[in-house]
Amino acid sequence: MEQRSEWDAIVVGSGMGGLVCAAYLAAGGRSVLVLEQHDVAGGSSHVFRRRRAYEFDVGVHYLGDCGPDGILPAIFSGLGLDGRVRYRAMDPYGFDRIALPGLTVDVPVGWPAYRGRLVEAVPAEAAGILRFTDVCAAVAAETRALLLAEHAPTPAEVMAGTPATARWGRRTVAELFDHCGLTPRARTLLAAQSPNYGMGPHQATVSQHAAVTDHYLRGAYYPEGGGQVMAASLVEALEAHGGELRTRTRVARIRVADGAVTGVELTGGEVLRAPLVVSNADYSRTVLELVGEEHFGRRLVDRTRRATMALPFATLYVALDKELADRPNANLWWYRDGDIEGAYQRLAEGRIAPVPFLFFSFASLKDPGARNVCPPGHTNFQVMTLCPPDYAFWGVHDGPAAGERYRRNEDYQRRKAELTEAMLSAAEEAIGPFREHIVHLETATPLTHERYTLTTGGTPYGLAQWGGAGNRPDTRTTVEGLHVVGAGTRYGSGITGAAVGGLACAAQILDRRLLPETHRGVRLGDPDLLPERAAGWDPLAVSRGARRRDARGLAGIG
The missing domain is CATH 3.50.50.60 (FAD/NAD(P)-binding domain)
Incomplete structure (x- = not known):
């Protein structure tokens, strides 16, 4: 042809x-x-598929507003x-589970229920939490209304219809935290899902945080x-x-x-x-x-x-020859401590050991019985963490998009092996032992992502x-x-x-x-x-x- x-x-x-x-x-x-x-x-x-038995999603871990x-x-x-x-709904009473030392919060659908869970978790900070979530909910509602407006609004109409966005939209999440007088523990709870946009509270704007939070609070789904x-x-x-x-x-x-x-x-x-x-x-x-x-x-x-680019991910693709017992149909956001801003600061400095936080996505729970995900009685899940943003962390100079061959680079292999082990150890801290049941394990680094998508620094989130x-x-x-x-x-x-x-x-x-x-x-x-x-x-x-x-x-x- x-x-x-x-x-x-x-x-x-x-x-x-x-x-x-x-x-x-x-x-x-x-x-x-x-x-x-x-x-x-x-x-x-x-x-991508492995062993004619497992299919792994690269970037679709859950969708909101479906x-x-x-x-x-x-x-x-x-x-x-x-x-x-078609979209399968995740648990509306807790589609995301946030786990901090001594504290677990299941994130439900809807702003009112979300506020209630947070206040119940840290009642001493109720006033600051309510102030923070009120601002975010208002900014998100204004943004959505503009997107769905039947005619293109004039600048005057935009200003009149977006007072919360005008005041807070371009300010950072950290500034709003300060305004609300929140402690590091409350900040960690509120920003726990920030790896969804690859930026910490000192870099992400209130508009970005509000839009992503609202997106999932409208319901979490998996295709x-x-x-x-x-x-x-x-x-x-x-x-x-x-x-x-x-x-x-x-x-x-x-x-x-x-x-x-x-x-x-x-x-x-x-x-x-x-x-x-x-x-x-x-x-x-x-x-x-x-x-x-x-x-x-x-x-x-x-x-x-x-x-500058948003932070990239490293991902473990894991298949087990058994089912994980008693897990809800929810993602897990696991944090080693209650200081998320400190964790992002260490990432910016190129320090990732010990692993500060992990995101777990359980594909075999989200799409149960799907023949493409895994065989019956097996488990398919991914474990992810954000990585430092520079090539030097991985021992390379120009990156795969520029044609650099890196996979046999000894510094890269060593760093990848170290991070894989650190993530596995942290994952077992979070959900218990599972290594003896691993039948497939594969690590994708930011360089892997860049090789396939040609994104600068291997981030899926674009410009920071x-x-x-x-x-x-x-x-x-x-x-x-x-x-x-x-x-x-x-x-x-x-x-x-x-x-x-x-x-x-x-x-x-x-x-x-x-x-x-x-x-x-x-x-x-x-x-x-x-x-x-x-x-x-x-x-x-x-x-x-x-x-x-x-x-x-x-x-x-x-």
Whole structure:
């Protein structure tokens, strides 16, 4: 089949933001090509398989706000994907368990219940906790109202409708802690889920913290069949509306002439033309490498060069030949002590021993009986911790995105082995002994994540600081026809943040208020065009794109 070389739009990268944007542009009548350097689409939402028995999610550990009024289901429904992604609710009375020495708090759905649990846990700090959560709830409500507004609000309307955000939105969480007079123990409880956005209280803004907290307090869910189902569904919508996904295709350059994009150049030299390019690549790499700083203003380039990234993760992927007894369907946030700000400070200094905190995600509890997760009677779970942000911690200089070979580097291997052992020891402190039942153990470092997604520093969360506090770029750039999506934009990180950003980008291009439209039930996509899913439908195969769907090398289950 001959490959076409001209398109209305080319999307570089197939993370959640890129796929959502591409699918909506295709449903809106544009010819769209998505280019992905990895073997499968999905970015941080993709999965991998081991031993023909276990499937591990890379980045989808839980989703918030997937009920009847949810934003993420609305985005998928707008493409005609109703029912193609189903969401399993986690325990509404405690979807996150926060464990500090001598104190355990189960986080329930809803702000009132959440406040009640926190006050019950530390009653001496009730006044400060209520003040803190009142501010966060107000900021979150204002932000959501702006996103779902039927018309674009004027600056005056924004100011009038967001008093809490105007006062607190761009200030740090630590400043609000200070204002509320909270102790380190209460601060640790309130910020325990901050690794969900990869920043500590002295770096994260109140708006960021409020949005993520509110997201999960609207209900915590897990996609039935795992995260790859989400990416595969978007690929189906893209292809059904005439778009194309090409995997194993790396873009070397986004071409610009006379201040406007003209297309892209691939690593092999092939040139593909389009008057519109949407980069789902890492924002800093987009500006400084793919496009080139000569095409942007000096202030933007300086800001991008000075930008810092959110912290990256190290992850243990664990399979056991037994079930974990008496565990609720909840994540576990385990803290060694009650000083979260001290833990982040030690990370900033490159100190991680002993491991200060761990996040546990139990996939086999969230999707029970799923044949892709693990065999009956087995357990599939991940253990994660944040890592220092620099390459020097791992004994490397340039990183895998720049082509550095690191996996046989002795310093890297030693550090990885040390961290694996430290995380295993801490994990057994948290949930009890399990090593003798391990049948698969694999460690992914930030360099692993960078190798597959090409994100700066291996973080899934994008920019931490880009100029002033809370600043992040919009999806529209100063280069005509160039847009950006993904975890680095102002719409936030995580699956839903990236999806909202992708939809916002498509809305700018199509000149429509797509999020309010889809939230009230409008469809751009035609469900009758979508393919039927036969028995044995494999989202990993679909996510390779139509041209490579039947290519060799795809891992199976069972």
